[in-house]
Amino acid sequence: MSIGELAGRFGLATHVLRHWESVGLLVPDRAPGGQRRYGVEELRRVAMIQIGKEAGLGLGDLRDLLAAVNDLGDRRSLLRHHHARLVERIARAQAAKRLIEEVLECPLPFDECPRARATIEARIPQD
Template sequence: MAGAIGVETHVLRHWEDVGVLIPQRSPSGQRVYNHEAVTRGRIIRRCQRAGLSLADIRSLAPAGSADRTAIIDERRAAVECTIARLQRAADYLGHLTQCRHPLADDCPQCSDFARSPRD
């Protein structure tokens, strides 16, 4: 199971402890992960890569959860802010490769970037 979703075994145990992925149990008490559990594990990893905490992921599980949309919208807004900040940084770095001013203060674009809100 762990290999199928690209995590270590201890991660599965942690997910079980926090309640985001509860495996079925065999009569002897061993954990049993079916296809649905593998799919859910992959979704959990995608959500984590998107920056959601395990607490957020746990609250997303019930499709009718009132907080579901708010949590997703909040995370999406944060991702969009990060993208915008990184795009400004990439634009500035691209400009620096072409800038011919000896001092940043002499360059209007460098000065504009320096005056922009701190990222």
């Protein structure tokens, strides 16, 4: 299939697929005229890239992960590192959610709500 057909199947712009190719995530076959041609493997690869991006992996991480597809040690190392970063981001997001929930319940201006004030004070660098 053509780049336009592949992009359309996933609701992507063609420039996204070209960018993924430029960073080594996609390696399409070429027709005699030089046009990119995509098959079943590229369909799977685009789906895997989208899943990885949804999981918070960057394109460099995805490239490394896909390159290590047959190396269990490297794959696990990459995923453990990403897992640790994801756990940290989730903790920050949960703290932000709690703060928002508390401020929503507080009748005072934002910066006068006890939890918000404590968060603001904690953010100020010490001398």
